[in-house]
Amino acid sequence: MRVLLVGAGGVGTAITRIAARRPFFEHMTVADYDRGRAERAVAALGDRGERFDAVRLDASDPVAVRAALDEHRCDVLLNATDPRFVMPLFEAALARGTHYLDMAMSLSRPHPSRPYEECGVKLGDAQFDRAPEWEAAGRLALVGMGVEPGLSDVFARYASDELFDEIEEIGIRDGADLTVEGYDFAPSFSIWTTIEECLNPPVVYEEGRGWFTTAPFSDPEVFDFPGGIGPVECVNVEHEEVLLVPRWLKAGRVTFKYGLGDEFIGVLRTLHKLGLDRTEPVPVKSGAGSALVSPRDVVAACLPDPAGLGERMHGKTCAGTWVKGSKDGQPREVYLHHVVDNQWSMREYGSQAVVWQTAVNPVAALELIAGGLWGGSGVLGPEAMPPRPFLDLLTEYGAPWGIREQ
Amino acid sequence: MRVLLVGAGGVGTAITRIAARRPFFEHMTVADYDRGRAERAVAALGDRGERFDAVRLDASDPVAVRAALDEHRCDVLLNATDPRFVMPLFEAALARGTHYLDMAMSLSRPHPSRPYEECGVKLGDAQFDRAPEWEAAGRLALVGMGVEPGLSDVFARYASDELFDEIEEIGIRDGADLTVEGYDFAPSFSIWTTIEECLNPPVVYEEGRGWFTTAPFSDPEVFDFPGGIGPVECVNVEHEEVLLVPRWLKAGRVTFKYGLGDEFIGVLRTLHKLGLDRTEPVPVKSGAGSALVSPRDVVAACLPDPAGLGERMHGKTCAGTWVKGSKDGQPREVYLHHVVDNQWSMREYGSQAVVWQTAVNPVAALELIAGGLWGGSGVLGPEAMPPRPFLDLLTEYGAPWGIREQ
Structure with missing residues (x-):
């Protein structure tokens, strides 16, 4: 390869x-x-x-x-x-x-008149539109193969295959207790992508109703994360899993909630209020003349590069999939999760926890494709692949996953 | 002239x-x-x-x-x-x-090691340093001659001359109930200047102690503004009056508090947290290359031009000087104020209330200088001039001032 x-x-x-x-x-x-x-x-x-x-x-x-x-x-x-x-x-x-x-899918566009109720162009639509060509070419486009989307979708497939007979809800839940020394505010992941995810109308899937959207930061809940992270307030965010999971798995409802925390939500609301989340260039004085710059790029330029913060970062990040349903006639609820300690990822790889946790998944996926354990043709999500070999390989990579019965 | x-x-x-x-x-x-x-x-x-x-x-x-x-x-x-x-x-x-x-004075620089306790370079220092040259030239630099500073300083002098024997505190208080249709957030005054004023360490004067600084947004108080505006939360802000008034008038304490309101304070705190208040240029992608732009200029470029908002603006703005002390052995407390209704200033002049209220004062001052009623040489603040002719002229301009006994 x-x-x-x-x-x-x-x-x-x-x-x-x-x-x-x-x-x-x-x-x-x-x-x-x-x-x-x-x-x-x-x-x-x-x-x-x-x-x-x-x-x-x-x-x-x-x-x-x-x-x-x-x-x-x-x-x-x-x-x-x-x-x-x-x-x-x-x-x-x-x-x-x-x-x-890839680890993120083609971008959405809000519904022109009812952005917080109906989907417009959905995440990944532009890619799925090309599925026939990929199938005809006999080539695989494995989309959304980071940690979220990615591992979270593998967890969903694993739960569906082995842990549940019927699934009421699949809810991806992401939370962390990372702090960065010496900065008032230093996101641990690309601010460009975070703005895109968090300010777009969140998408939710319900069986019978299909996909629909809500206002940003809707439906807050406190989720208790493992690994010592503890309770974090999570809100609905637009994310690929909600678009991917229902294409392959049967579930009454699919959601994605991100543990943004109050401070981050406040920052994002303010950026939006001031129009600083926009990507369309605005004219600004530069030297003797004027330059066209995207306000969102300026926000990113003012913040430290998240990839360079590992040395000053402390804490853990958790990605995972919460599933509620029944098995053998009994109600069941589990949280399949993957926790990375920044201290470990820095020591072992010199990479901070959030980027390392994203990066390990496409490498493992490539290894399975190279070995013939994963394959196929067309535009496929991670939940289209057998989950066991992936989860085993992750443990072999030194990044074990866990399961918590709720 | x-x-x-x-x-x-x-x-x-x-x-x-x-x-x-x-x-x-x-x-x-x-x-x-x-x-x-x-x-x-x-x-x-x-x-x-x-x-x-x-x-x-x-x-x-x-x-x-x-x-x-x-x-x-x-x-x-x-x-x-x-x-x-x-x-x-x-x-x-x-x-x-x-x-x-002018209507604003030369900029301050925070104290290098104790910015929220001691003054560094103060507002106007660079101008007052040149006072001997202005005196020698026999020319007048009348500094801080807008509404605040400006009219607020004239009010202070008037109170000192005619209303009080002893002054405990002179506190400039500025508040408004302006709203702008169709915008989530649209400041009615230059955001560049507002950031400068509000994020610099606020300066306070106390007799005996002199000038000192505090943390931004310190010492919140609710002040009840006249003209139907009502109670607004005000916080300490760096402003010229605190530097001007004690040079000519005797007062136990001089403060400036601005009725920013919670939302505006939140926005300013967030801009500061993200480094978007900075004026030093940062490199940002622009077209095929890279441009150096000041983040604060980008914030301004994303917001509507306040001068163009008059048609969509509703409400009133109030500038004024609250004075506490004694007269004839009795305690006294007054608020000398100037209220402009946006509807009036738009109809009469096609200018929105805040800019009109700033602009009327230097024009009246020029008229007094042209007529010989105001004059002198050196670098002088508005409180160095006789207040009565100015206050009378303001009324003649159709912009009467008021006094409220507290």
């Missing part, structure tokens, strides 16, 4: 560190808009970097991406960029006949 | 409209970085615009400002720009031997 990894940010860099310890692939080309960033990721691998090289690549340029796939003779494109670049990378892989993996 | 008005934003434009109705001056040159803005201000005067012309001028370029003063044979420079341009304009006027008026 020869991989084109696009994006050498926090997650991309962690992918190289995890993959470097696994023998399943032949070569990985690390591509980034900023060539220096790709080079630094490869250089940091030291002796383990022999199978890697670094190149400059503009992910928004389909011609350049196709040329890179050809030049490096790749059979899979692993997309570790932000969600704006999903479609050009996905299309380039289809055009060159390679497999494709 | 020939005036160079620098700045044709909301306040500058309102100045032209107010001045156009008064015969006291011979000519006013309206200068702005954006020539079109200056031209629109003059064009809007219609038949009343004969004494005005519009030019382009970069307020940060002292050579250009001196040349404009010469070319238009001005004997006074009226500064209606934001506080960044105080010093170059003040220096240019001194260099050309003209009088100078």
Whole structure:
């Protein structure tokens, strides 16, 4: 297997560190808009970097991406960029006949007149529209294969296969107790993506009703996270699992709630109120003239790079899938979870917990594809794959998962 | 009198409209970085615009400002720009031997090690340092001559002269009940200046102790504003009056509190937390390259121009000076105030209430200087001038002030 990894940010860099310890692939080309960033990721691998090289690549340029796939003779494109670049990378892989993996899906657009009640264009719609072409090409686009979406979907499939006869609700729940020394406010994950997720209308699935949306930050609940994290207030957020799970699994209801906490919700509400969440460029004075900049990019530029915060970060992050239903005629409720301690991920990999937890999953998925345990063709979510080999491999990677009966 | 008005934003434009109705001056040159803005201000005067012309001028370029003063044979420079341009304009006027008026003073810099306890460089320090040169030149720099500072200082002097024998505290209190239709959040005054005022350490004066600072938003109190505005929560804010009043008047304590309200305080706290209040440029992607932009400028660019909100604005704004002390051996407490109804200022002048209320004061001051009722040389605050003629003239301008015994 020869991989084109696009994006050498926090997650991309962690992918190289995890993959470097696994023998399943032949070569990985690390591509980034900023060539220096790709080079630094490869250089940091030291002796383990022999199978890697670094190149400059503009992910928004389909011609350049196709040329890179050809030049490096790749059979899979692993997309570790932000969600704006999903479609050009996905299309380039289809055009060159390679497999494709990503960790976030094509972007949604709110319903034009009833944004907080009905879906407009849903997350992943643009990708699923192209499923027939992927099937015809006999190639696999494995979409949403990070931790959430990704591992959370594998958990859902595992619960559906082995733990439940009937499922009332599948609720992804994400929470952390991470703090960053020396900063008033320092998100542990891309602020661009967090704004996108949290300010878009959250989507909910109900059997019979289908997908619908609500106002941002709706339906707050306090969820008790394992690993010593404890209770965190979670709210509805737009997320891929809600769109993926019902395509393969039967459940009365599917939700995603994110443990944002009051402070983060306040920040996001304020950014929205001031129009600073917008991506459309505004004219601003720059030097002697004027420049067009996206307000959301300016917000990101003012905050520390989350990938560089690992040394000052303390605490744990938890991703997981809460499932409620019945087994053998008895009610059952479980939380399948994956906890990463920042201290551990920094010590073992030099990557902070949130990016490491995202990065480990696509590497494990590639290993299963390389070994033939996962496969197929078309545009498929993680819940379309057999869950057991993945969960076992995760434990082998040193990142065991857990189950809590509620 | 020939005036160079620098700045044709909301306040500058309102100045032209107010001045156009008064015969006291011979000519006013309206200068702005954006020539079109200056031209629109003059064009809007219609038949009343004969004494005005519009030019382009970069307020940060002292050579250009001196040349404009010469070319238009001005004997006074009226500064209606934001506080960044105080010093170059003040220096240019001194260099050309003209009088100078502004509505905000040279900027402060926090104390390097104890910012919330001690003053560093204070508001106006850079201007007062140049007082000997202004005195030697026999020219007047009348600083802080808007509404606050400005009218508020005139009120303080009036109270000191006529209403009190001894003054315990002079507290400027500013509050409004303005709302803007169709916007979640739309400040009625320059956000750049509001951030500067509200996030700098507030300064307080106490007799014996002198000037000292506190943490932002300190010492909240609910103040009941007249004109139907009612109670508004006010907090300490850095403002010129606290630096001006004790230089000329005797008072036990001088404070400035601004009726920001919870929502605005929340917004300002969040901007600060995210570093979006900063003025130092950050690199941001722009088109194919990268641009250096000031985050605070981006915040301003995302919000509607406050000068253009008048049509959608409702309510009143109140500026005033609360004084507590004694007269003839009896305790006394008064609030001297000036209320402007947005509906009135829009109808009469096409200017929204907050900018109109700021603009009327320097025009009245110029009229008193032109008539010889106000004068002197050096760097002087409004409280250095006799208050009665000013207060009478304000009433003649159709903007009467009031007094409330507490």
